[in-house]
Amino acid sequence: MGTNPFIGVIFHWIGGFASATNFxxxxGIKRWSWEVYWLVQGFAAWIVTPIVLAYLFVPNVFGILRQVHADPTSHAIGYAFLWGALWGMGGLTFGLAIRYLGIALGYAIALGLCTAFGTLIPPIYDGSIHTILHETSGQIILFGVLVCVVAVAINGAAGLSKDREITPEEKAEAGESDYNFGKGIAVxxxxxxxxxxxxxxxxAGKPIGDIAKTxxxxxxxxxxxxxxxxxxxxxxxxxxxxxxxSAILILKNRSIKQFAGEPGYNPMRASHSSGDTLVDFDPLDASTYDRLAPKTLAANYVFAAIAGIIWYFQFFFYSMGQTKMGKYDFSSWTLHMASIIIFATLWGLIFKEWHGTSRRTKLLVSSGLILLVGSTLIVGYGNYLKAN
Structure with a gap:
C-alpha cells in the first residue's frame, strides 16, 4: 500500500486511545487483588489475543516463526523475547504508577520517559541518527519529539500543583485514595x-516482519x-x-483462591479501612464478606479479559501505523506515546481527576494536552516531507 504518514498518524491515535482506555x-473489577486481575488481563493481552489475530491475518504465522528460529544466523526471536521480558518489568510497575498518580499524571510521566528513550536510542544505536540530524525532515521529527517531552514536563508540573491543592476526600472520590506524588514519580x-x-x-524482530511481508x-x-x-x-x-x-505475589498473599471466588483487595477505588472495593462492599450484607457471587466472579474475568484485549489493540494499530511512516519509522514510538498521553489526559478529565484544582493547574493540563497534539502533527509532517 506504500507510505502514508497521515494514515499512520490516524492509526497511532487509535492505538493510543486503546492503550489509554484499557485501565x-x-x-468494574470487584474485590480481586491486583496480582489476580493483572495475571488474567495479561494472559488475554500477551498470549491469547496476539496469537489469534496474527493467525487470522498472517498466512502460516507459526511457520514464519519456525523459519526464523531455525536460521542459525538470526537471533531475532531471542533478542525480541529478551527485550520483551525487560519491557515486562516496566509494565509491572506501570500499573503502580497509575495507582499512585492517577490515570492522567501516571501516563504522562511514565510514557514521557518511555517516549524519549524508545524514540531516540534505537537510531542512536544503529547509527541512523547522523542522517536524521542532517536532513530537514529528520530535524522536524526530532523537534516534534522535543515538543512531546516539554508537554510531559508541563503535565508533571500540573501533577505537582494538583498534589498541593486537592484534599484526601477529593482524591478518594476520583478513585485515587492511594495517591502519592513522591512514590508515584519514582515508580x-x-x-x-x-x-x-x-x-x-x-x-530486533524486524527479520520476522520481513519474512511475514513476503x-x-x-x-x-x-x-x-x-x-x-x-x-x-x-x-x-x-x-x-x-x-x-504475579505468581510470587499470589503465593505470598495467598490469593490463589480468589480465582474461585474468595474476596481480596482491589487497589483501584478501594477503602483502606476494610480493603474492600467501595462499589461492591455492603457492610449490612453478611454474604459480601465471605465469597464473591458467581455473577460477580464471572464479571471480574470478563472485565479483566476486556482490559487485556483493549490493551493489545494499542500495538495492533501501532504495528499498522509503523508500516505507513516510511524511512523514519522510529518516530512511530513518539506518535504512539503522545497519543496515549493525550487520551489518558482526556480520560482523567472525564473522571474528574483534576476536580478541585486551581485555574493555574487546569491551564497547565490544557497546555500540555495542546502541545502533545501538536507534537504528533509535527512528527507526522516530518515523515510526510521525507516520504515526498
Whole structure:
C-alpha cells in the first residue's frame, strides 16, 4: 500500500486511545487483588489475543516463526523475547504508577520517559541518527519529539500543583485514595525507562516482519499486518516477567483462591479501612464478606479479559501505523506515546481527576494536552516531507 504518514498518524491515535482506555474496565473489577486481575488481563493481552489475530491475518504465522528460529544466523526471536521480558518489568510497575498518580499524571510521566528513550536510542544505536540530524525532515521529527517531552514536563508540573491543592476526600472520590506524588514519580520513572524496551524488541524482530511481508504479498494480502508475528514474540517475553511476579505475589498473599471466588483487595477505588472495593462492599450484607457471587466472579474475568484485549489493540494499530511512516519509522514510538498521553489526559478529565484544582493547574493540563497534539502533527509532517 506504500507510505502514508497521515494514515499512520490516524492509526497511532487509535492505538493510543486503546492503550489509554484499557485501565477503564479495571474499575468494574470487584474485590480481586491486583496480582489476580493483572495475571488474567495479561494472559488475554500477551498470549491469547496476539496469537489469534496474527493467525487470522498472517498466512502460516507459526511457520514464519519456525523459519526464523531455525536460521542459525538470526537471533531475532531471542533478542525480541529478551527485550520483551525487560519491557515486562516496566509494565509491572506501570500499573503502580497509575495507582499512585492517577490515570492522567501516571501516563504522562511514565510514557514521557518511555517516549524519549524508545524514540531516540534505537537510531542512536544503529547509527541512523547522523542522517536524521542532517536532513530537514529528520530535524522536524526530532523537534516534534522535543515538543512531546516539554508537554510531559508541563503535565508533571500540573501533577505537582494538583498534589498541593486537592484534599484526601477529593482524591478518594476520583478513585485515587492511594495517591502519592513522591512514590508515584519514582515508580513512574522506572516504569518509563523499562517500558521503552518494547521499541527495541520491535526493532530486533524486524527479520520476522520481513519474512511475514513476503508471505503476505505472495498471498495477495496487505503488508499492513507484517509486524503482527513480531508482537507475538515480544509479548511472550513480557508475559514471562509478569507471570513470575504475579505468581510470587499470589503465593505470598495467598490469593490463589480468589480465582474461585474468595474476596481480596482491589487497589483501584478501594477503602483502606476494610480493603474492600467501595462499589461492591455492603457492610449490612453478611454474604459480601465471605465469597464473591458467581455473577460477580464471572464479571471480574470478563472485565479483566476486556482490559487485556483493549490493551493489545494499542500495538495492533501501532504495528499498522509503523508500516505507513516510511524511512523514519522510529518516530512511530513518539506518535504512539503522545497519543496515549493525550487520551489518558482526556480520560482523567472525564473522571474528574483534576476536580478541585486551581485555574493555574487546569491551564497547565490544557497546555500540555495542546502541545502533545501538536507534537504528533509535527512528527507526522516530518515523515510526510521525507516520504515526498
Amino acid at each position: 477503564i474496565p479495571f474499575r 513512574a520513572i522506572f516504569a518509563g525507562i523499562m517500558s521503552s524496551f518494547f521499541a527495541f524488541g520491535l526493532k 508471505q503476505l504479498l505472495a498471498n495477495h494480502r496487505l503488508d499492513l499486518w507484517q509486524n503482527l508475528p513480531i508482537l507475538i514474540v515480544v509479548l511472550w517475553g513480557g508475559f514471562l516477567t509478569n507471570f513470575i511476579w
